[in-house]
Amino acid sequence: MRARLAILRPVGLWLPCLLLTLLASGCHTPKADWNNRVGxxxxxxxxxxxxxxxxxxxxxxxTLVAEWLISRGSRYGTIYNLNPFWWGGPMDVSQGPDFYLRLTFGPDGKLRAWKRLAR
Structure with missing residues (x-):
């Protein structure tokens, strides 16, 4: 019985890591290759x-030009604490750009061009 537990102990350490790696790799979705989709x-x-x-x-x-919002810009804030005995002070809130996908379709309805935009 002890020999069996000694054999299973290394598997018990690596099995959760292996399962987590397989789970994380399965969550990846490939990006669309827009160059291959033109035409x-x-x-x-x-x-x-x-x-x-x-x-x-x-x-x-x-020609039809259409834009899709791909992702919103992230917001973040910074607090400038100038007094060590008081929590607070000036705060700066910033937002990164939004990302868009612009697809241009010809009169025949087929994709002519694409572009990623940040605004």
Missing amino acids: NLTYDQAVMELGPPDKSAKLTDG
Whole structure:
């Protein structure tokens, strides 16, 4: 019985690490390769995948330009504490830029160009 426990002890140490690694690697979703989608992706397919765009405009030549919000900018604050006996002081709140994906579709409805924007 002791020999069996001695064999299982190293497995008991590595098994949780192995399971955690497998779980973390399964959570990764690959990024879309937009260069390969140029000329193939249609506007309807983009809406099915990304949802309705946040902004869109149809140009006079039939080109459709649509933007999707990919991620909001992070907010962070800094407190400047000038007195060691009092908690408080001036506070600076900043926000990083929002990130957008702009897809341009030709009159035929196929993707012509794409661009990532930060505003």
